[in-house]
Amino acid sequence: MRRILVLLAVVWMCDAVKFGQLCSDNVCNTQRTSDSWGEGHYGASRGGRLHKGVDIECSDGSDVLAPFDVTIKGSLIVYNDPNKKAIDEGINLSGEGLCFKLFYVKPIKTSGTVDKGEKIGTMLPMQSVYQGITSHIHVQMCNRSEDPTEYFSDLCQTRVPSEETELIPGRFWWFDLPHYYA
Numbered sequence: 001m002r003r004i005l006v007l008l009a010v011v012w013m014c015d016a017v018k019f020g021q022l023c024s025d026n027v028c029n030t031q032r033t034s035d036s037w038g039e040g041h042y043g044a045s046r047g048g049r050l051h052k053g054v055d056i057e058c059s060d061g062s063d064v065l066a067p068f069d070v071t072i073k074g075s076l077i078v079y080n081d082p083n084k085k086a087i088d089e090g091i092n093l094s095g096e097g098l099c100f101k102l103f104y105v106k107p108i109k110t111s112g113t114v115d116k117g118e119k120i121g122t123m124l125p126m127q128s129v130y131q132g133i134t135s136h137i138h139v140q141m142c143n144r145s146e147d148p149t150e151y152f153s154d155l156c157q158t159r160v161p162s163e164e165t166e167l168i169p170g171r172f173w174w175f176d177l178p179h180y181y182a
Helices: 002-014 082-087
Strands: 054-057 063-065 070-076 090-095 098-103 105-107 112-114 119-123 136-141
Touching: 070 098, 090 105, 090 119
Parallel strands: none
Antiparallel strands: 054 136, 063 119, 070 090, 070 112, 090 098, 098 136, 105 119
């Protein structure tokens, strides 16, 4: 009986929802750290307000991809400010049990479904509004109090033991198969 419970726990851990690649020029989903405009992590201070999302680096004009199979729930207006018109678009999405928004994205359509890895839009020209910022997609959960950080991991990080590591029976090893090359 105990072995069955352990097996179920491992299956559950492996099934955790993680975002796939969001931007065509950022295969690892590298998060924006710090620049002259601030920081890109959830909870960062922005002019007395807290940042309610995670910023994933993306170059102006890059393709934005579906991180998993998603349903498009419409477009959105980010600022409604004429001075920021160049980047004032985004998209509402749901998939894998999550409801989330992507800011600074020109959607190619505003309804329907899209498969993981397919283009859903184009990164808007952030440098035209915030010169010198690290261009990025802002990912925000529909429930703004939920931190999206847990749904991201470095897609380029592997957890394959080195040749010197002894594989011990009964111990669980994590293999990132899409990035493991024999």
